[in-house]
Amino acid sequence: MSNNNRLKGKTALxxxxxxxxGYETSxxxxxxxxxxxxCDINPIDTSELVENGFADKFITVELDVxxxxxxxxxxxxxxxxxxxxxVLVNNAAxxxxxxxxDLINTxxxxxxxxxxxxxxxxxxxxxxxxxxxxxxxxxxxxxxSSIFGKxxxxxxAVYHAAKGSITTLTKAAAIQYASNNVRVNSVHPGFLxxxxxxxxxxxxxVRDKRNASTPLGRIGEPIDVAYGILYLASDESSWVTGSExxxxxxxxxx
Numbered sequence: 001m002s003n004n005n006r007l008k009g010k011t012a013l014x015x016x017x018x019x020x021x022g023y024e025t026s027x028x029x030x031x032x033x034x035x036x037x038x039c040d041i042n043p044i045d046t047s048e049l050v051e052n053g054f055a056d057k058f059i060t061v062e063l064d065v066x067x068x069x070x071x072x073x074x075x076x077x078x079x080x081x082x083x084x085x086x087v088l089v090n091n092a093a094x095x096x097x098x099x100x101x102d103l104i105n106t107x108x109x110x111x112x113x114x115x116x117x118x119x120x121x122x123x124x125x126x127x128x129x130x131x132x133x134x135x136x137x138x139x140x141x142x143x144x145s146s147i148f149g150k151x152x153x154x155x156x157a158v159y160h161a162a163k164g165s166i167t168t169l170t171k172a173a174a175i176q177y178a179s180n181n182v183r184v185n186s187v188h189p190g191f192l193x194x195x196x197x198x199x200x201x202x203x204x205x206v207r208d209k210r211n212a213s214t215p216l217g218r219i220g221e222p223i224d225v226a227y228g229i230l231y232l233a234s235d236e237s238s239w240v241t242g243s244e245x246x247x248x249x250x251x252x253x254x
Contacts, residue, residue: 003031003032004032005032005033006032006033006230006234006236007029007032007033007034007087007230007233007234008032008033008034009033010033010034010035010086010087010233011034011035011036011037011083011084011085011086011087012029012034012035012036012037012085012086012087012088012089012233013036013037013039013074013078013085013087013088013089013125013129014026014029014036014037014038014039014089014091015039015040015063015065015089015090015091015092015121015125016039016040016065016091016092016093017036017038017039017040017044017060017091018038018040018042018043018044018045019040019194019195019196020192020194020195020196020222021091021144021189021192021194021222021225021226022038022040022089022091022092023038023044023222024221024222024223024225024226025089025091025222025225025226025229025230026038026049026058027048027049027052027226028223028226028227028229028230029087029230029233030049030052030054030057030058032230032234034057034087034233035057035058035083036057036058036059037058037059037060037061037074037077037078037083037085038058038059038060038061039060039061039062039063039065039074039092040060040061040062040063040092041062041063041064041065041092043060043062044060046058046060059077059081061074061077063092065090065092065117065120065121065122065124065125066116066117066120066121066124067124068124068128071124071125071127071128072128074128075128075129075132078132084132084135084136085129085132085133085139086133086136086138086139086140087139087140087141087142087233088125088126088129088130088133088139088140088141088142089142089144089229089233090121090122090125090126090141090142090143090144090166091144092117092121093117093118093144093196094113094114094117094118095159095196095197097200098110099114099156099158099159100155100156100159100200101155101156101157102154102155102156102157103157106157106158110158111158111161114158114159114162115158115161115162115165117162118159118162118163118166119161119162119165119166119169122143122166122169123169125141126141126143126169126173126184129141130173130177130182133177133180133182134177134180134182137180137181138181138182139180139181139182139183140182140183140184140185140232140233140237141170141173141182141183141184141185142185142186142187142229142232142233143166143169143170143184143185143186143187144166144186144187144189144225144229145163145164145166145167145170145186145187145188145244146159146163146188146189147188147189147190147246147248147251147252148160148163148164149162149163149164149165149166149167149186149188150164150167150188150244150246150252151252166186167186167188167244170184170185170186170242170244171184171242174241174242175242178241178242183232183237183238183240183241184241184242185232185237185240185241185242185243185244185245186243186244186245187225187228187229187232187244187245187247188244188245188246188247188248188252189220189225189247189248190214190219190220190246190247190248190249190251190252191210191214191219191220191248191249191251192219192220192221192222192224192225193219193220193221193222194222201219207219213251214248214249214250214251215249215250215251215253215254216249216250217249218249219249220247220248220249224247225247228245228247231245232245
């Protein structure tokens with residue numbers, strides 16, 4: 001784990017922080033000197049973080065990103081801790097078998113649920129946190145989209161729609177708040193090995209197919225993407241906004 005203090009003095013809020021990419025990003029941010037509000041709809045196991053000496057460097061928050069009231073409660077927790085959010089990572093997402101169905105077979109209920117979490121959740125995160133960044137005249141927002149926010153595929157109509165909306169919403173926010181020194185960028189991971197994708201990858205042939213379709217020959221690990229998020233959160237990317245950082249092992253280069 002890195003420890004170069006690239007985020008020293010910063011405070012980050014990360015959604016979907018309980019597992020996968022969100023948890024790996026939280027660990028990396030902590031090791032780089034950031035204080036982290038780890039937000040998730042489910043309880044977060046922080047035993048590893050405590051063992052590594054970060055017990056006083058993070059606060060866990062129960063948050064449904066699609067709930068505006070939940071964001072207001074989160075803001076109250078932040079304010080009561082006398083912290084100012086410099087970095088927002090909108091990472092929480094819903095991906096289950098039903099979100100991978102084609103357009104005709106996608107129910108209206110699944111459409112609305114997936115859009116609420118994957119798209120509205122990003123909108124609410126920016127709507128609630130960017131004003132705090134404007135007050136402090138600095139901020140970096142990283143919205144986690146996907147390679148499937150840039151191209152189509154044979155499955156997952158609603159997942160494509162939600163992740164695609166993040167791509168253009170990010171660019172709009174980047175333009176609208178650049179004069180406030182708030183940067184907004186999107187990250188587009190390729191195929192990752194996480195708890196959310198494990199069942200899919202364990203189906204016969206799926207892991208092999210995804211490895212073969214990735215020029216670098218393997219499915220990515222959360223840390224591969226977390227380092228890209230770290231770059232966008234750090235001052236090293238101070239002249240980067242409205243950009244799409246694709247981290248996919250070369251998938252979209254084909």
